[in-house]
Amino acid sequence: MELTVLARVLFRRWWLIAAPVALSVAFVIAGLIGQPAASAAGFSAQIRYSAAQELILPQRDGDYQDVWLASELTVNAFTDWVRSGSFRAEIVAALADPAIDMARLGIAADNARSIGVIYLGHSNAESLQKIAEAAMAVLGSRNQTYFPQLGGQPAQVTILDQPIITPAPPPLTNRVAPILRLAIGLFIGLVLAYLAEYLDLRIHHKDDLQKLGLRVLGAIPRHSR
Helix, strand or coil: CHHHHHHHHHHHCHHHHHHHHHHHHHHHHHHHHHCCCCCCCCEEEEEEEEEECCCCCCCCCCCCHHHHHHHHHHHHHHHHHHCCHHHHHHHHHHHCCCCCCHHHCEEEEEEECCEEEEEEEECCHHHHHHHHHHHHHHHHHCHHHCCHHHCCCCCEEEEEECCCCEECCCCHHHHHHHHHHHHHHHHHHHHHHHHHHHHCCCCCCHHHHHHCCCCCCCCCCCCCC
C-alpha cells in the first residue's frame, strides 16, 4: 500500500522532481563544456632511484647484507629529506628560473627498501620537466650537505627510470561532483514533491477519503477514449 501511495505522489508531482534534476544536469553539462583540456590537477612525474654511501670494502667473506642494509637506510634518509623544505629550496636554487611558479609544485616521496620514489606535480608540463631534471641533479649532488654521516662525500645515486610527464587524474572531488549535483537535485525534487503533497488539501483518490474517516460508497471510473 505504501508503495502504491508513493507511486501516486511521484506520478502526480513528477514535474516538481524533474525541475531540480534538469537544473542539476544543466550545471553538470556547463561544467564539462567549460572545463579546460588539461586536468585541473595538472601534470605528474615520478623518479625512481637507488642510493648508497660510497664504501671502501676490505676483502672479506660474507654475503654483504650490511651493505644492502646501509643502502636501505640511505634511501630512508633521502625520503625524509625529499619531503623537507630544504629539498624544495635546493630545486629552486638549481633552476634559478623565476618564470617557473614553484608555488604550484607538489612533492611527495616514499621508498620500498633500497628503492626510493619521488612524486612531483605541477600545473605546467614544461615546467615540471625542468623541475624533474633539477630534482635529479640535487638528489645526486647535494645530499652530503644534509647528512654529516656521509663525511662530506655525496652518496652514489642511480636513477632507475627517467621521469615521464603525464596528465594527473582530476581530484576525487571533481569526479564525484557531477554525481553529487544530480543527487542533490533529485533530493530537492523529492522534498518539493512531498511538501506540495502535504500542503495540498484536495481529494485525489479514494484513499484520501478513507484517511479522513469517510466511507467510500462508490466510484465513477475515469472516462477513457
